[in-house]
Amino acid sequence: MQVTETLAQGLKREFKVVLPAADLATRLEGQLAEVQAKARINGFRPGKVPVAHLKRLYGRSIMADVVQEAVNEAHRKIVEDNALRLALEPKIDFAGEKDELEKAFEAQADFAFTVALELLPKIEVGGFDDIEIERLVADVGEAEIDEVLNRLAEQNRTYAAKEGDAAIAENGDKVTLDFVGKIDGEPFEGGAGQDVDVVLGSGRFIPGFEAQVEGMKIGESRTLSLTFPENYASAALAGKAAAFDVTLKSVAAPAEVKIDDDLAKAFGLEDLAKLKDSIRSNIERDYDAASRRKWKRALLDALDKKYAFDLPEGLVAQEFDTVWRKVEAEQSRSGRSYEDEGTTEEAARSDYQKIAERRVRLGLLLAEIGEKAGVKISDEEVSQALIERARSFPGQEKIVWDYYRKNPQALAEIRAPLFEEKVVDHIIGLIKVTDKKVSKDDLLKIADEDAEEAEDEASPV
Incomplete structure (x- = not known):
């Protein structure tokens, strides 16, 4: 097998692979010999079927297997010999005249094909001490706890x-x-x-x-x-x-609404004090989530500005297609046009192309940072996230569970955001963070507005 690099441009590589006719013939004969040892054909004793007869019956099918094995071997050789990190699966092109391909399938001519690859970029991560973000913090007031208590009491009236x-x-x-x-x-x-x-x-x-x-x-x-x-x-x-x-x-x-220990017991807690503690914890969790949405967006913005590197065109195209399908689906659902949004399809495509590039850039960057930091997601963490996903489909939990467990690509969609959050937590511990006290209303307003703006672009997964 002869492998020659024919293109090295940016992240793109192409290789020409030639499998000599003699090599093809040898591989074909080896496969036919294996078939002969196992073949059971009427009119012939076991293991005594003439090779020529087997070749007439199965030669083309066996040659197809030989070719596929050669393609796989070439792929492995190219990747291993050149220490390549692929962004996407390779593209194989069996270019050539039909007559030439037919001769190759008969092992009467060399078999040639090209392998086109797109590589992952090399990313120099460096330090993060030049990044500074603001983290909004809101205290939970007694009035907010009382508001929830009154609502729970009303529900329990x-x-x-x-x-x-x-x-x-x-x-x-x-x-x-x-x-x-x-x-x-x-x-x-x-x-x-x-x-x-x-x-x-x-x-x-x-x-x-x-x-x-x-x-x-x-x-x-x-x-x-x-x-x-x-x-x-x-x-x-x-x-x-x-x-x-x-x-x-x-x-x-x-009946009269009462806020007392009996109310707490109706929700499975010992007394009113424990109910208040539970309410406070839930509200704090909501505030922390709102604050996280804001500072995570700020962090990703900072990373997007800090790092610039070549992007695999194939990954960007895939991401654009995903984003654009959502745009078209939303337009179909709402009945609104580009003109209604004060834009054109061309301008919208340009904007979403930038969003796709941002998402790919951040995804590759976070993956590199996470790998260097040794960030891992355990099977237990994935299972717990999958349980939560299944619970969001009442009555269909087992169907959802089985679907993800039987589809590695779907399960990767569960693992990816877990990995992203862990990497973000790792980075936040390395940068300068300034806490800023704000009111509950300001926190929720700012976080919600920011979430709307970042709906398509803030998260790379």
Whole structure:
């Protein structure tokens, strides 16, 4: 096998591989000899089938295997002999005239093909002491804990059935209803319900529905005249006038809300103090996550500016295709055009090309930093993340689990963000970080605005 480098430009390499006809013939004969030893063909004794006969029957199929083995061997040889780090799988081109290829398949001519490769860039990581970011910090106030406590108490509120003359629906009562909605006298899909519970004044139904139920007595029926909001989720109902035939089946008055140890026990905690501690921890976790979104974006921005190196065109093209498919899917879902967004398709493609380049650059950089730092993701960590992913699909947990476990590429999508977060945590310990106290509202506002801007570009995975 003769291997000759024909191109070395940037991250691109090409090699011409020639497998002499004599070598092809030798390989083919070796394969035919193995087949002869095992072949069982009617009319011939085991192991005595003439090679010429086997060649007529299986020669082309065996030669295809010989060629594939030669391609794989050439690939390994090129990578090992030149110590290459590939960005993508190689591209094989069996260039040549049809007659020449046919002769090669008959082992009557040399077999030649080219191997095109794209390499990973060499990245000099260096230090990070020139990077400085600001980390927003917000304290959890008692008012925020009390707000959550009140919400939990409201969710845990009990109701006492009303009877006799007092059994009239009022704002704040929990009522049980049967109803049928109609547009132009005809029932519409999703507009009916039986034994539906609703707290009047909760805003669960469309505007005006709950208010018109107030004053009804148990067993009473009414027809409510309403109009669906113009921005209603269902376009078929938005802005439409509707009539609802409603029957009140029961009504219960709200009991006094108590925030005490019994409330804590209803949520599986020992006492009110433990419930407050749990609420504080949850809020702190939310604030830390919001702050992390902000400072992580700032860190990635700094890394993007600090490092410049050649990018594998194939990786960038793959990333662009992924991003662009999401853009087109969102346009299809929303019905908005480039003109609606004040741009053109050409300008949008240019912007998303830059986003794709950024994502590839940061992905390669973080991978290099993580490798040099010895960052590892354990199987246990992957399994725990997979469990959390499966839990987000209630009733389909086993299907989701099996899908990822049987698909290494899909499982890599679970591992990649875990690796990224660990690398980010490693870097944050090496740079200068200044904490800045802000209010809860400022923290959440800044983090949310930043998250919207960075939705497509902040994270490389």
